[in-house]
Structure formats: C-alpha cells, structure tokens
Amino acid sequence: MQQNKQIKNIFVDRQVKNLPQVERILSQLQPLPVQVVDTVEEIKEDLCLSPDPIAESKKVLFLTREKSVIRPCPCTQGCVCCHYWTLDLNLNCPLDCSYCILQAYLNLQPLTLAVNQEDLQVELDTFFSRQNGEVLRIGTGELGDSLALDSISGQASLLAGLVGGRKRVWLELKTKTAGIDSLMAMPAPENVVLAWSLNSKRIINSEEGGSANFEERLRAAFRAVEQGYRVAFHLDPIIYYSDWEREYEDIIVELLKKIPGEALAWVSLGTLRFPAKLREIARWRFPQSMIYEGEFIRSWDGKFRYPRPLRLKLYEKFKKIFQEYGLSHKLYLCMESSEVWREFLGQNKKGKLYTSPFCWLD
C-alpha cells in the first residue's frame, strides 16, 4: 500500500518554501493543492472541524523545519532504559493502528516532515562528536513510521548515508511497511538496521490499519537481508487473546525459518500498555477493537498493563521459541520494570541488568 496516496492537502511552512527538497517533494505530489502557512496552528484549526480529526490529520502533509531532532528515547520512569536515541524527522504517521500512542500524544498534528536536511547533517555531526565511546543506538520511527513516507521524503537513504559507516553507532529504521526500495538501491551500510514491528496475523489485520501484511513485511525483511542489511524485529505490542499462543508461535517460527540468525540485530518484546486517554480515544475510533477490554492493572507510571504474572507468561513463551532457535540472547524487553527484566533474564544475568540490556553490542 502506498501511504502517500492518502494525502489530500499539502501545507508548506513559509520558512522552508524555497528549499530544493520541498520543490522535489511537491513535484512528486502534483496536482495536490498546496498552501503556504506561517504556523501549524493554521492547519489544526481546520482539522478540529472534522468528525475524526486524527484520521483527517493523516491526510494532510506539512513540510517544515525542525530545530533539533535528536532526543533520548522517552522511556517511562521506573522502566529499565535501553539508552536509545530517537531521530524525530517525522511527526504523525499515515498508518492507523488502534493501539498507537500518537493518537493521545500528538495534538492534531498533521503528517509532518522536517525538510531542513542541512541542519540534520550538522546536528548528527555534533551529536556523534560528543560520543564517548559507548555503543549508540539511534533510530527514527518513534513519532511516525520510518519508511511509510520515504518514497516522497527520501529520508531513509539520506540517513543511511549520513550515519552509515560510523563506528559504534547503530541506526535503526523501524517500519510496518514493505517500502524499502530506496534502501535497496544503495549498498547496505554495516551499521544500518532495518526493523519491522510484527504482530500475529490476526492483530495485524484487525488493528494495524494501512500497514503491510505479515507476509509482505517478511518478504521485505528477507530482501533486506539479501542486500546485506542487518534486520531487527519488534514484537510489540503483544496482545493477550484466546489464540495468542498458537498465532504468535506461527509468525515467530515463520520469521526464524526465513531470516538467518546472524542477520538478526535484536528483537524487542513489549506487551500492550496505554494511558487512560489513549483507551478513551481508541474505543471511540475503533469500536470493533477488543484489545482494550482485557485484564489490566494500573502500573507504576500510570499506564495500564497486563498483570505482571501474565506479562511474564507471554514473554516466557516468546523466549522459549527463540531459545529453540538459539536466538534468545537477541531478545530485550521494551518499557518493562526491573522486576520483570530480572525474572525474564534469570539470576545469572542480574549484573547486566542496570547497565545495558544489549550485552551483545558492547
């Protein structure tokens, strides 16, 4: 599915209207209407009149300048931090997942692309020059899919070019699409990881609107491996439902049969978690979705999570499958408490717990 096909309107920030990249993007999207604005607020004023402003915000593209795009990943207080850095070149996402936190987080923000590429290069150079020898993981995909708009933005190959080859730095591009053409047109840098968020086929079909299906994602990952890329997978959010065990096992086995272990950079596991505000929005936007009606506790950070014993049961099942393929050491948990990490890793890994979960990268 081509996500840029859903764009109906384009707005350009007056500050960037003369940049060559803007001209290039607009030429690809002709004949869509283009309007120059001074602030994003002008766009939001119209979005709020829509019956579903979140859906509407995904049809409006805004090209702008971002002063700074590198930020430490906002791991919830009380969770074991994986020291990730985010590159927020996009705000909002053309995909429409029922569990997406952006629904509660972005306040009517249109699909926003930062087009000031020269500033990005300077910021990256400054950031890496301050690196003190530790392994850095940095990636897009925190505030929008890394590749969904790549066919018009060209950001993925740009970033791969800027970060590729840097020592002790891993660039991760995270997606639920199969749109990797621009990356396949270049030699694979060793430190660029293409990552796919995965879920059971049932959950992909029912909860991940506009995304590529499981087979398409797996084919794209295999293609990336053939091109020489390392790949990663995020089994997140894991949903507990009646057939979860069999259906998740099916996709993991399919995945591990297709993707060679040595090409796997890492695999994250995370169970469904959400603030109350997201549930309120999602129940209204996705009335058919059942994912918010499970058994949850309100956890230390105010978010709803499955009870710890249930989360552990889910994680252990996943670990067991990866163990059978000798790949459980590639697993880490996303936004989990130290209590769960401790149980998941077992006592012998306890020493590593509070430093970095990525012992294999050190």
Added chain:
Amino acid sequence: MELRQICLSGIRLGDTRFRFTLDKPDEKLMVSIQEAGIVEPVIIKAKDNAFILVTGWRRVEAAHASGLKEVPALVLPSELTDLDIFRLAFFESYAQKDFSLAEKALIINKFIDFGLGQEELIRKLLPLLALPPERKTTDLLDQLAGLDWALPAIHRCRWKLPTARLFLSFTHEEQKLIISLTDAFNHNQQAEFIELLFTLKKRHRMGIEAILSDREMEQLVRKAKEGKPQAGQELLAALKKRVSPLVTKINREIQLAVKEINLPDKCWLDYDHSLEQKSISISLEARSAEELDLALKDLGQSLKAGEWDFLFRQLSKKIDE
C-alpha cells in the same frame, strides 16, 4: 433594556428554551429571598402578552416557593434574536459559574438549535467551556443533551467527558439502569462503575442486564437501589472481581498465605496488590530497644518455622503453576 416589576404568574416557566442551568434553589437562596426579596433583576423576553425567562431560574423558583407575587426584571428589546438572547444568557452566567458537563451539553445543544455555526462553536465556545475544541466534542454533548431525563443525575454527580462517552454507548434500558444506581456511588466510583460495565459488556458481548443477573449481582443491585450503606462499594468490588479475575485470584491466595503467618503484635505486613512487585514490606511499632528486639525475635522465630515460605511462593507464583 427596561427594568420592570413583573408578575410571577405572567412568566411562562414551561418555556425553557433559554435555560441551561440545572441547579435548584438551595436553603441559602431561600432564606435570602424570604428576608430581602429578589435584589438582582432576572432577565426576560416579552412574547405574546407573556414573558419567557432568560436568566434567574433559581431566583424565580425560590420566589415562587416563598410566595412572592412579583420580581424585578430586565425586559429585553424585542428586536434581539433568540441566538442573541441565548448568547447574553450564557455570558451572564459564564463569569459566575462552573458549568457541569450536563449544563455544557445543554449550552452546546441550544447554541446549535439557535443557529450558531459549527466553526464558532468549536473554535470559540468549546475552549471557553474548557472542552477539547473538536467536532466530536460537540457531537457527543449534543447527543447527551438529548437525554434530558438523565441530565439532572449527570449534573448532580459531576460526570466528566469520558464517562459520558461510555454512557452513551449503552442502550436506553441500560442507561436507565445505570442512572437508577448513581446515588449508590460517589463521583469517582460512578466513573469506575460505568467503565467496569462497559468492559464486561464488550468483553462478554452481553447486555448489562445479563451481567447483573446472577444471584450475587442481583442482591447487590437491589441493596444499592435501596440505598443500603456500603452497597455501592460492594457492587463495585463484585464487578472488579469479574473484570480482573486473575489479579483477584492471586490476591486472594496471597491474603490466605498472609493469614498463615503469626505476626508479632504491632507488626504489619503489606505487599503490592497490583502484583507489580514481588517484595513485601513489614512495619513494626516499638518504643524501646527491648520492644524492637522482642518483635524481631518473634519475626525470626516465625521465619524459622517456615511460615513465610508459602507467602513468598505465592508472590512469585507463575500463572501456569
């Protein structure tokens, strides 16, 4: 505007087109009016030899109840449209009153009826009412205003937007049942009650009548309707048990394990009931080193006797064990 003394019998109280406040006259207002009459004029619109009340509903009701025959009133110029008048009524109250969600629903509904455009409603009015400035807010509140029979309870119980949104998803019969039980709960409990019913209804794909139809629930609902003390809390607890069977079961087992331990006097044990932490905390009360020593020895003995092993096993228990 012209200030006049108006005969109360000339005001058509049945015409509530400009009314959006839901408070009734309270004791203080009654005393004030009995002692000093109505000092601040109400606002009215003249229509066909009678008057329609615009503002001052509580004062007029209190005046009626106090046996007054006349009230001072400002009569609005006839050229004003109903929208102009309603705007005036709204802003007259705006500075003085925190509107409840039910009142906000009426305000929005009436502004729509009087022809205020969506853009002005969303961009100007919703922010004034501290509501999210989105079309879906006006749609929801307009729908809520249609449930005039439920508005007094929603007003009294100070519901918030998320609770109202869930409430609207129930059938008319279910809404009636929910409203009939509101008095058994405080504000926070009501929000929780509706949330729990919503979850159970959706999870089990059954109506709330069926959810509340087993013997335990039926008894609790009856007690809650009769206004028995603690009935609301008991009903909530029973619903929570159904929404969270796993946490309920594990907590019950942990509590049984705690009971097996002979804790010394003035020693208390606690644990994380959400089960996020597997650890326990123990607090002791001691006024001297001897008292503390004694309590620690007692604890040590109970530890040696193996009374704690079961508790720690329960706290670490995996689901399939």
